[in-house]
Amino acid sequence: VKELLTGGEAVAHAMRQIDPDVVPVYPITPQTPIIQGFAKFVANGRAHAELIDVESEHSAMSAAIGSALAGARTITATSSQGLALMAEVVYIAASMRAPIVMAVGNRALSGPINIHCDHSDSMLIRDSGVVQLFAENAQEAYDLMVVAPRIAEHPDVLLPVLVCLDGFTITHAAEPVELIADDDVRFFVGDYDLPHPMLDVGEPSSHGPFAMPDHYFELRRQQAAALDFVQVALAGAADAFELLTSRRLHALEEYRLDDANCAIVALGSTAGTVKDTIDELREEGKQVGLLRICSFRPFPAVEVAAALAGIETVIVLDRADSPGGTPPLHAEVAATLYGSGCELRGHVYGLGGRDLHPEDIREIFASDQGAYVGVRGEECPA
Amino acid sequence: MAELKSWRDLPAGGRVSPATAPQPRTGGWRTGLVPEVELSACVNCLLCWLYCPDSAVNLDGTTFTGFDYDYCKGCEVCAEVCPTGAITMAEERP
Numbered sequence: 001v002k003e004l005l006t007g008g009e010a011v012a013h014a015m016r017q018i019d020p021d022v023v024p025v026y027p028i029t030p031q032t033p034i035i036q037g038f039a040k041f042v043a044n045g046r047a048h049a050e051l052i053d054v055e056s057e058h059s060a061m062s063a064a065i066g067s068a069l070a071g072a073r074t075i076t077a078t079s080s081q082g083l084a085l086m087a088e089v090v091y092i093a094a095s096m097r098a099p100i101v102m103a104v105g106n107r108a109l110s111g112p113i114n115i116h117c118d119h120s121d122s123m124l125i126r127d128s129g130v131v132q133l134f135a136e137n138a139q140e141a142y143d144l145m146v147v148a149p150r151i152a153e154h155p156d157v158l159l160p161v162l163v164c165l166d167g168f169t170i171t172h173a174a175e176p177v178e179l180i181a182d183d184d185v186r187f188f189v190g191d192y193d194l195p196h197p198m199l200d201v202g203e204p205s206s207h208g209p210f211a212m213p214d215h216y217f218e219l220r221r222q223q224a225a226a227l228d229f230v231q232v233a234l235a236g237a238a239d240a241f242e243l244l245t246s247r248r249l250h251a252l253e254e255y256r257l258d259d260a261n262c263a264i265v266a267l268g269s270t271a272g273t274v275k276d277t278i279d280e281l282r283e284e285g286k287q288v289g290l291l292r293i294c295s296f297r298p299f300p301a302v303e304v305a306a307a308l309a310g311i312e313t314v315i316v317l318d319r320a321d322s323p324g325g326t327p328p329l330h331a332e333v334a335a336t337l338y339g340s341g342c343e344l345r346g347h348v349y350g351l352g353g354r355d356l357h358p359e360d361i362r363e364i365f366a367s368d369q370g371a372y373v374g375v376r377g378e379e380c381p382a
Numbered sequence: 383m384a385e386l387k388s389w390r391d392l393p394a395g396g397r398v399s400p401a402t403a404p405q406p407r408t409g410g411w412r413t414g415l416v417p418e419v420e421l422s423a424c425v426n427c428l429l430c431w432l433y434c435p436d437s438a439v440n441l442d443g444t445t446f447t448g449f450d451y452d453y454c455k456g457c458e459v460c461a462e463v464c465p466t467g468a469i470t471m472a473e474e475r476p
Contacts, residue, residue: 209398211396
């Protein structure tokens with residue numbers, strides 16, 4: 001059925017349909033509609049999770065680790081400062097190989113304090129070893145939430161999977177969302193079947209041991225391999241999802257890229273605005289295209305290089321800065337294109353919820369924007 | 383010491399199953415004195431066995447037989463709690 005839902009409501013519906021065992025969560029804008037919506041489902045008996053009102057996001061992720069490893073399917077959600085407070089424990093969740101699913105309503109980090117969208121919160125935990133999938137719209141946020149448990153719980157993955165949806169732009173804006181039947185979602189995610197749950201009294205085990213220099217490095221290497229395997233697990237889950245819904249989820253999406261001589265690379269909801277602008281520019285005869293990255297971690301480097309092969313100018317849009325260095329998506333794309341000979345530009349845009357308008361995108365394509373898009377006082381290249 | 387495993391062979395996340403870790407002989411950490419016992423003065427009260435923080439007191443059934451120096455840290459608790467003076471602390475012999 002198709003319903004008019006905000007991205008937050010759509011994610012709450014996905015959680016209701018997955019019907020996890022435990023949801024430890026702390027409210028924060030703009031994630032709140034997700035957990036508020038889900039809490040209503042629990043209160044109305046439409047979902048059956050143990051909803052734990054924890055005292056902070058640090059505790060939310062700590063409780064999530066315990067419950068996921070004990071043998072309970074666990075979902076949580078956060079944003080911005082919540083993710084920052086949680087960051088220490090996110091690394092531990094990944095290293096303990098806890099298959100937690102978490103929705104992130106992307107919001108700028110303080111300071112100055114702000115509640116609107118950018119990707120600085122997700123980028124803060126870029127290297128934590130978790131899977132990070134960026135949705136373009138409410139439908140994709142819902143779809144990614146449904147496939148996330150299958151990726152997280154794959155026996156060769158066993159890692160937290162974060163579904164990132166732009167704060168307000170996706171979390172609070174209503175769109176028509178095609179919901180899958182409840183029974184189909186339950187069947188799709190199946191039972192939670194962790195290989196070695198802590199509460200298996202027949203085969204008890206200790207999780208999260210201290211690792212000295214003779215083991216730490218091996219366990220980090222193992223974690224890197226698990227993250228690499230996500231590409232296979234994602235493709236497999238996407239195949240099954242396509243059979244169920246006829247919708248295809250991709251680690252990366254090419255839009256009008258085949259004959260493009262200039263392409264934008266971007267994450268999240270901005271891709272929608274870029275697509276509309278590309279359609280207009282194509283009408284005007286401009287050969288422009290878009291490569292939208294859904295799976296930022298793991299980063300599908302080989303596929304990105306293949307998709308951008310032969311394109312003369314590649315423009316990377318980052319919704320997070322790396323002061324004193326290269327912004328995260330720009331650095332990633334630069335690494336994949338090293339030696340390709342194409343012209344590569346990067347722009348930081350949209351920090352703290354600053355809108356990116358079609359006119360801005362036209363100016364970006366026309367080399368008429370500076371490194372920081374739409375910032376008062378920013379100088380444009382001659 | 384067991385051979386160290388490759389990252390491919392380690393359980394995911396370093397999970398540890400019971401009785402799979404090699405037994406390091408932690409008696410090597412011992413500093414200071416070592417306990418000795420004069421068994422003819424021992425009344426087999428087993429207070430030393432009860433108090434030893436490292437399970438380094440050997441029993442044969444319920445009979446005290448001596449110390450396991452592979453694990454004793456030399457903390458002197460056994461000598462302190464011994465009611466008959468059968469346990470004394472002595473210089474470590476090389």
